[in-house]
Amino acid sequence: MNEQKPKTAERQKTINMAALRAAVAVYLIYLGVSLVRDRLQGNSTLPPALAWVAGLVFLLAGAAFGCYAWRRWQSERDTAAENEEAAGEEP
Amino acid sequence: MTTKNKVLDFIQKYTMIIALVLVTVFFAWRTNGKILDARNITNIISQNAYVFVLATGMLLCILTGGNIDLSVGSVVCFVGTVGAVLMRRDLNMWLAVLIMLVVGVLIGAWQAFWIAYVKVPPFITTLAGMMVFRGLSNVVLQGKTVSVTNEKFVQIFGGGANCYVPDFLHGEGINLLCLVVGIVACALYLFFTFRNQISRRRAGLETESLAKALLKSVVIVAVVIFFTYKLAQYKGLPMALIWVVLVVLIYTYITSKTTVGRYLYAIGGNETATKLSGIDTRKIYFFAYTNMGLLAGLAGILTIARLTSAQPTYGQNYEMDAIGSCFIGGASAYGGVGTVPGVIIGALLMGVINIGMSIMGVDANYQKVVKGLVLLAAVIFDVVSKKKNS
Numbered sequence: 235m236n237e238q239k240p241k242t243a244e245r246q247k248t249i250n251m252a253a254l255r256a257a258v259a260v261y262l263i264y265l266g267v268s269l270v271r272d273r274l275q276g277n278s279t280l281p282p283a284l285a286w287v288a289g290l291v292f293l294l295a296g297a298a299f300g301c302y303a304w305r306r307w308q309s310e311r312d313t314a315a316e317n318e319e320a321a322g323e324e325p
Numbered sequence: 326m327t328t329k330n331k332v333l334d335f336i337q338k339y340t341m342i343i344a345l346v347l348v349t350v351f352f353a354w355r356t357n358g359k360i361l362d363a364r365n366i367t368n369i370i371s372q373n374a375y376v377f378v379l380a381t382g383m384l385l386c387i388l389t390g391g392n393i394d395l396s397v398g399s400v401v402c403f404v405g406t407v408g409a410v411l412m413r414r415d416l417n418m419w420l421a422v423l424i425m426l427v428v429g430v431l432i433g434a435w436q437a438f439w440i441a442y443v444k445v446p447p448f449i450t451t452l453a454g455m456m457v458f459r460g461l462s463n464v465v466l467q468g469k470t471v472s473v474t475n476e477k478f479v480q481i482f483g484g485g486a487n488c489y490v491p492d493f494l495h496g497e498g499i500n501l502l503c504l505v506v507g508i509v510a511c512a513l514y515l516f517f518t519f520r521n522q523i524s525r526r527r528a529g530l531e532t533e534s535l536a537k538a539l540l541k542s543v544v545i546v547a548v549v550i551f552f553t554y555k556l557a558q559y560k561g562l563p564m565a566l567i568w569v570v571l572v573v574l575i576y577t578y579i580t581s582k583t584t585v586g587r588y589l590y591a592i593g594g595n596e597t598a599t600k601l602s603g604i605d606t607r608k609i610y611f612f613a614y615t616n617m618g619l620l621a622g623l624a625g626i627l628t629i630a631r632l633t634s635a636q637p638t639y640g641q642n643y644e645m646d647a648i649g650s651c652f653i654g655g656a657s658a659y660g661g662v663g664t665v666p667g668v669i670i671g672a673l674l675m676g677v678i679n680i681g682m683s684i685m686g687v688d689a690n691y692q693k694v695v696k697g698l699v700l701l702a703a704v705i706f707d708v709v710s711k712k713k714n715s
């Protein structure tokens with residue numbers, strides 16, 4: 235069994251939070267892709283304008299939230315590292 | 326505190342309940358009250374029983390620090406497949422149910438081992454599980470549908486036309502048992518709520534004001550009586566509701582009254598401090614994910630009983646419904662905050678939206694758009710809250 239240095243609680247939380255946000259971002263992107271794909275394949279029952287707008291909005295929102303989640307994870311990871319040093323723990 | 330601050334505080338605390346009420350009122354208006362018909366209320370419960378069960382299990386994973394289980398949909402499908410195939414070969418129903426639950430537990434334990442003891446990130450472990458068990462379901466079913474014909478199984482676990490608790494009290498024109506259960510449930514709730522209040526006051530602990538407690542109790546009792554009256558006007562208590570209520574009660578007890586429940590919150594709050602207190606956090610993680618497997622197994626049983634068959638496509642996106650319910654229901658992804666009732670509210674909101682749109686005859690693609698918008702609203706709320714806090 236691998237022996238790993240235990241992560242601090244704060245660092246573990248930032249990773250987990252990033253994973254949850256990633257899942258939500260992926261879901262939004264998946265929704266957008268499925269709406270656009272259905273439109274392109276002619277399987278969509280939505281009006282063309284709505285299908286494109288909704289699909290692109292979800293795609294972009296998912297991608298934007300994914301980027302936001304990434305940047306937030308990086309800043310929270312740096313904050314956690316600073317807090318560890320301040321508390322005298324080894325990173 | 327000024328009146329404005331009190332109102333804002335109230336809105337912030339009860340955002341999800343207010344949203345649920347507004348959405349219900351909206352659909353009641355758009356469907357001319359049909360969504361509040363006895364049959365549709367029963368359908369909300371029966372069709373979304375699996376969401377409540379999965380979201381409860383997902384909450385325990387999220388309490389450990391925002392961890393999620395992406396494999397639940399595939400586990401639901403695989404467990405359902407196993408059960409359908411066994412019952413097709415005339416295996417005793419209860420043995421088949423036991424095997425299905427054991428399979429769920431074993432899958433949960435398998436994933437829990439990698440997460441808790443080998444420290445593979447839950448996202449990765451459960452993503453692999455999602456693909457593995459979906460693939461195994463396809464292997465077993467070979468792309469075909471296996472029907473479930475055991476009537477007793479369907480009656481006890483299903484959400485179909487005859488899956489209701491029989492009215493032992495033989496009410497005339499109304500299900501008397503359902504009404505009695507509703508009244509007893511309200512009486513028990515009032516008893517325990519005020520007993521708790523009195524105990525806390527005697528111990529000198531902080532309690533909410535009597536007026537607030539009374540108002541909250543009146544609202545909850547009114548809602549419960551309304552729903553049980555509606556159910557009593559139709560066919561009474563659906564079996565799916567019995568299973569959901571059992572799961573909710575058991576896990577509310579576990580998360581609020583047991584040491585393992587306290588440990589789950591403790592890990593989510595501060596894992597290092599929890600470890601230094603002498604608690605083996607690996608066991609708690611192991612418990613959370615093994616439990617998720619058990620509840621995914623139960624959701625698999627409820628799914629094949631409701632749909633009376635097993636297909637390789639079942640359970641697709643179930644994990645997204647469960648995660649969405651938790652995210653929308655306000656469970657803090659930082660762990661340490663979040664209650665079973667909050668998750669249930671999130672699941673109810675998704676359920677009301679689903680059935681409201683179905684009654685309105687909204688196209689499936691429009692439903693996707695609406696679900697996406699609801700999730701987007703939760704995402705915006707998450708981003709705005711962070712900005713306000715920082």
